[in-house]
Amino acid sequence: MELFDSQPIIGMVHLDPLPGAPQFDGDRAAIRRRALDDARALDAGGVDGVIVENFGDAPFYPEDVPTHVVAAMTSLVGAVADTVDVPVGVNVLRNDAEAALSIAAATEASFVRINVHTGARRTDQGIVEGRAHDTLRLREQLDVDVRILADVAVKHSEPLGPENVQNETRDAVERGLADAVVVSGAGTGHDVPRDRLDAVADAAHECTVPVYVGSGVTHDTAVELLSVADGAIVGSALKADGNVHEPVDRSRVEALIDAID
Numbered sequence: 001m002e003l004f005d006s007q008p009i010i011g012m013v014h015l016d017p018l019p020g021a022p023q024f025d026g027d028r029a030a031i032r033r034r035a036l037d038d039a040r041a042l043d044a045g046g047v048d049g050v051i052v053e054n055f056g057d058a059p060f061y062p063e064d065v066p067t068h069v070v071a072a073m074t075s076l077v078g079a080v081a082d083t084v085d086v087p088v089g090v091n092v093l094r095n096d097a098e099a100a101l102s103i104a105a106a107t108e109a110s111f112v113r114i115n116v117h118t119g120a121r122r123t124d125q126g127i128v129e130g131r132a133h134d135t136l137r138l139r140e141q142l143d144v145d146v147r148i149l150a151d152v153a154v155k156h157s158e159p160l161g162p163e164n165v166q167n168e169t170r171d172a173v174e175r176g177l178a179d180a181v182v183v184s185g186a187g188t189g190h191d192v193p194r195d196r197l198d199a200v201a202d203a204a205h206e207c208t209v210p211v212y213v214g215s216g217v218t219h220d221t222a223v224e225l226l227s228v229a230d231g232a233i234v235g236s237a238l239k240a241d242g243n244v245h246e247p248v249d250r251s252r253v254e255a256l257i258d259a260i261d
Contacts, residue, residue, distance in 0.1 A: 003087060003110060003147050007226050008048035009257060012235035013038050013080060014055035014244065018072045021057040035076050036083050038248040042238065043084040045253025051089040051113055051233065052077045060094040062125035070099045078107040089113060095128050097135040105144045117150035118176040119168060121157035132176035150178035152200050155187050155215055165196055169203035182233065184214035188244060189236040191216035201228050219259050226260060
């Protein structure tokens with residue numbers, strides 16, 4: 001069964017810095033309030049799903065986050081899942097697929113986003129390597145139907161050698177067994193180059209999996225991008241003034257959904 005019936009718009013719940021992160025301000029209750037307020041605004045505005053992400057935890061651990069991060073995110077993802085009526089996903093930055101999958105299993109979330117599922121990328125955390133072999137086996141052990149959305153040439157990273165996004169897409173799906181792929185621009189909020197989107201979409205559709213745009217979707221670009229992609233993950237454009245650090249603005253969510261409809 002497909003996770004979404006049609007081209008989904010998936011909104012981001014960007015968590016404020018969690019306890020233990022350098023910029024945590026000491027107010028745990030405020031983190032929960034902000035997360036739930038953003039989730040409600042996204043749901044009420046008409047999105048098809050949400051992803052909860054520890055966006056405020058920079059600088060990020062490259063792979064395994066501490067157990068206190070897993071505990072905090074499990075509590076927050078569970079609260080979001082109880083609040084909204086759409087599928088909920090988990091992304092544990094920078095690339096802790098085991099934690100994301102475990103949180104999803106504990107909270108009955110529907111999917112996870114994994115920044116580097118197969119291959120390797122050069123990032124500000126150093127070389128980050130995919131661990132698809134561990135992730136897929138853990139999913140079997142947990143016996144959960146949690147879908148894997150795998151990034152191709154993920155934002156805020158560079159290839160270690162010559163880049164071929166079509167081959168990377170095929171590897172993520174055919175060898176990494178990803179259920180969908182995500183293609184983004186150079187960084188948060190950056191446009192996806194059209195030639196990159198076309199190349200990833202061609203390979204993904206050959207493999208019969210959806211491709212989602214993972215950055216740079218705006219009210220002006222959404223319709224064009226969705227003429228190629230099967231859905232989009234949207235953060236900045238749904239925030240007040242289009243600023244990724246501001247709260248979700250329900251009116252901006254509604255405007256984006258209206259533009260697409």
